[in-house]
Amino acid sequence: MFNISLDENELKKLALEEFRKRMEEIEEDMFLIDTKELCKLLSLSRPTVEKLFIYNPDFPSIRVGKKWLFNRQEVKEYINRWSKDVRKIGGSVNCD
Template sequence: MLQIQVDEAKVEQLYIDAINKKVEKVDVDLVFWDTKELKRRVCMSWAMIQDTFFFDERFPKVKVGGKWFYPAKETELFLRNWLLERR
């Protein structure tokens, strides 16, 4: 007779770690964000983004045709610094 015991807490932690690795990979794969992704990441409406930091001359953005794009790494760095300035 074979008896197997599973540490459920360990299995759950392995599962969480695997998900976190996948999420990090997706974040690394993005070279730029569009406006929909920007709104999702900052949890703000488009109006609030425009009222708070969109027109800051340091905010990295490029308009291609009628659509705005934001370089992912530079935008994230800007947003971190911008938020720290609000303290």
């Protein structure tokens, strides 16, 4: 006969970690994101995102009615290029 004991706190911790991983996978599968999700993805405020990216004609954005949408993969590629360019010129960005 087997005797199994579970640490409830450890079990909760494991379940939450698996839930977090699954939520990240679901987010990655989202093809288009809105401005709020873009700000979260970039860890920047909306005014900063607007100044640096949204109104930049080279930034991969789509305007649908009054709403801005962004292709997640294209944004990642753009940000990778942009960050490399910023580092080449000293690594500082002025948002004024």
